[in-house]
Amino acid sequence: MARTPTRTIDYGNLMHRAMQGLISEVLQGVAENGLPGEHHFFITFDTREDGVEIADWLRDRYPEEMTIVIQNWFSNLTVNPDGFTITLNFGNSPEPLVIPFSALRTFVDPSVEFGLRFETQDVEDEDEDEPDGEDGFDEDDTVEEPATKPKGGSGAEVVSLDKWRK
Template identity: 70%
Template sequence: MTRSIDYGTLMHRAMRGLIQTVLTEVAEHGLPGAHHFFITFDTRAPKVEMADWLKSRYPEEMTIVIQHWFDNLVVTDEGFSITLNFGNQPEPLVIPFDAVHTFVDPSVEFGLRFESQDSDEEDEDEDDEDEPQEEPEKPRTEAEVVSLDKFRK
């Protein structure tokens, strides 16, 4: 049996741990200085909890901002819950770390992006072929540091 080190999975786990540590510090002590976060997540992911009207408005992906006003930030090993203000309407959210696609702190030009190797478009193209297909392996999730140029003012 051949064994190898799965660096992608290890890096993925470490990056999720970094987000957990940062959010735990913010939950305990508040946001320091000019720090603020843009967090994009998959609204279809298991264990995501959000108001029905938000889910219908963001059926696939949503980006939240943790900056001026937030409440009830609770961080667990699996994810975090937070109450945010949407048009003067406070709404609670529950976001598992596995649902997070990006985590960006533009105040210090730091960002993380979590991607899978296979895209949905590739899967759709395969469905159009007439030849029988073997069951593909589950895609591994890779982690990548992102450029923050698009967040600069």
């Protein structure tokens, strides 16, 4: 008796796309109007991901992950459906970066204690004949953990910012 594959709602993939859309919308607003108030972002991304374009010396220094800060000095921020480009200052040297949304690992806005973490799991596709679902009904290979820390102080911290503080 052959077992019929069961289709399930892929909440992880749906959340992943929704969180990427949220980041896209936030960055598009910043590209058009600048950073409002005290907002600033710590964005960690996988430098090995397809589509990431960074200077060779940055890739040598950050062979797996890199965290950028969008705050005081940035230019040429553009957002497209797949990711964003930005020029940042590294030791008085402007460097353009191309970062696909698929490379994002964390997005944190410490001014309002908001953060998102994107975790990936290496799961082998058991059924190679099945197409990847754009409808959200497939096996989940990505887990998102949106997290906010309420003003009351109870809640999980997504990223410790202590390592960036002087």
